Amino acid sequence: MTAPGFEDLLRGLAPQVLGTLVRRYGQFEECEDAVQEAVLAAAVQWPAEGVPNNPRSWLVTVATRRLIDRMRSDRARREREWAAAAEVVPGDVPDTDDTLVLLFLCCHPTLTAASQTALTLRAVGGLTTAEIARAFLVPEATMAARISRAKQRVRAAGSSFGLPDGADREERLRVVLHVLYLIFNEGYTASSGSELHRADLAQEAIRLARAVHARLPEDTEATGLLALMLLTNARREARTTAAGDLVPLDEQDRGKWDRRLIDEGTELVKAALAGPALGPYQLQAAIAATHADAVTAGETDWPQVHALYLILERIAPNPVVTLNRAIALAETEGPAAGLALLSTLDGDERMAGHHRLLSVRAHLLERAGDRAGAYEHYRRAAKSTGSIAERRHLESRAARVRPCGPGPSGPEPSGYGTGR
Template sequence: MTMDGQDAGAGAVGPSVEAIFREERGRLLAALVRRFGDLDLAEEVASEAIEAALVHWPATGVPPKPGAWLMTTARRRAVDRLRRDRTYAARLAVLQVEADRAGPAPAADTDSELPDERLQLFFTCAHPALPAEDRVALTLRCLAGLTTPEVARAFLLPTATMAKRIVRAKKKIREARIPFRVPGADELPERLPGVLQVIYSIFTEGYAASSGPDLQRLELAEEAIRLARILRRLLPGEREVAGLLGLMLLVHARREARIGRDGELVLLDDQDRGRWDRSMIEEGQGLVIVALTGGPPGLYGVQAAIAALHDEAATVATTDWPQIVALYDVLLALAPSPVIALNRAVAVAMRDGPEAGLALLDELAGEQRLHGYHPYATARADLLQRLGRHREAAAAYREALTTAGTEPERAHLRRRLRECDPDAPPAGLEGPAHRP
């Protein structure tokens, strides 16, 4: 049974049990990897432990310490597996001897130790022997608990391509005999960018879920913020850590206003800004100053500055769009990306009018990574609608509907489609959503 499949099984038991599995899975897998030093074994026995819980807990009730129950069950399954498979046990023993021969990780100061097992494994999987994107993909899938389609969305790749990438990374770990050990303090800076990317990808899936009945998965967003707070305490001199934490706080501050009374999507233009979390915004603004002071701007610091400009404005109309466009120019120089170019085009539309923004979007039409990325089709549809080109806007909304993953997004697109085409099918009659 795959970890992707467990989500469906857990839902059959009940939402509270599903929440336990979400909360405990990362800790369980991290502890098992540290104990046995083998990711495949850890995934298999973690799956078996959750399967056992799905059988026993409905009859006996959820135990007082569900994490301990899962850990005990998984460890027993691992020991049984190693007793049955002597060849597998011998291979793990060789890996342990090689790790011991290499010596322990350099001792870290008490203040720089990683107190969270998942964060320890995030840094462990950010090993320089793996290609950078493979490190991030592996960590998101295996340790952060995102499904393969969710990881694929983070990279704007087809699910099948991402699945192959994850398999390749795990094979590389086995063949290169990369030890699962916490890196020393001197190794952390080299691995930090990958870990920050993982944390931000977790937050992004929480802020804008890739599928399901809900627009947001708040537990993921809050877990990402918690991990970033730990990093901020451990690495106070790293400006990009401050930038990432600030960015997430400034965006998460709007969470309550993004959802209407009936769970519908509320766009930035229509949000009640009085519902934004002002204490979170103030904390984020302070972190932006830290992130942009004392050296060249970083990827997360610039994004945090953009988020701060949105949060500071009283309305969409009074937002400092020229400054936001200038910051997107900086961001494109730091990390050229079609998604950043898409966001810049939307900002240009707010600064110079929809025709200017649409021209930029049309220039991105050949970007393969934006095919199937519904925010691109949605942005085009919105600008076309604002220009009165309703037939073209309706076609773009229909395109966006084929890939929008959550029901609130789809309901919003259906409403906009009917504004452009009153004869469009009523809610629920379009084809099912799919992701590339």
């Protein structure tokens, strides 16, 4: 098994092992520390000694051993516990995946929404503190302190380890869905690094979304989120060249799109939209389905895409939604209309200097014939992203429209920045 293979296995097992320990012993913070130590031990030992027959049981045993070490101060008793833990047989570990329960525990009502999201991304999603900090646009030290306080509050609250009921479940479910959305986005378009995708995170988000949908099939937003993930992930193989360069939506080989995921996602969209009310994930899934319906980029139903974004903007105002609506508006009414809408985001501190706003404005300026303006914004966008793949793509766009460059700028991208 390759190093990435070990990483994928450990990422999937870690939340299950953490759920087992928290169910047995409580003490969320101490259990998470013990699991992290067990994962580290596995990362060192398994490549040299081979993966155990029951890797989950191995991790539970080692994590329990570490936890007992923390709980017992007497050296003699500690050594006896080490020996006893080493003799635990795999059958002693319940064959139960508590990941979903752990998701709801991380979304405890005593925590703020930001802390709920950060803790879940750390404990269940497997993101590093640095990755979570980038998602929240805060310093890593700030995020580390936030996660630590969240774990302490969960422990102090003494929450039972089980799925909540009624209104409490509904409240926590909204946060759970948002967390899974963030995990998927980080996996589909990594915020930093040399690779555009982090397939392990995207697949984990889909796995957890399936678990939530299976437990709560009547929840149309949970259905919509799963549909959105499947329809978006269906395009993954077409998003990069063999060299790892980004391919925009309008230039992708749609024959590489995964029709099985598209068909499944489309059916889920139909089920989600049949509900009594519309939510953000249902609408985003409907937009993804509209893109999937188009055999070629030129056949995209942009008026429908714009109408869906307009509804989404009304029920869930967000600068990123407005940004994407500007792209759709430019496709239906021209780049000037899109640029006018983008200008309404210039005073939004959340978007100040954000590479998405800069890159979309560059694209629309290019379509409007302003090569100098497009060049400047492509360059600024390239400097603002932490993703090497996106940076290379933006730099290539800048080179294409460089005012002093030779010849015409080449074919215009369509829908740059939306649904990629």
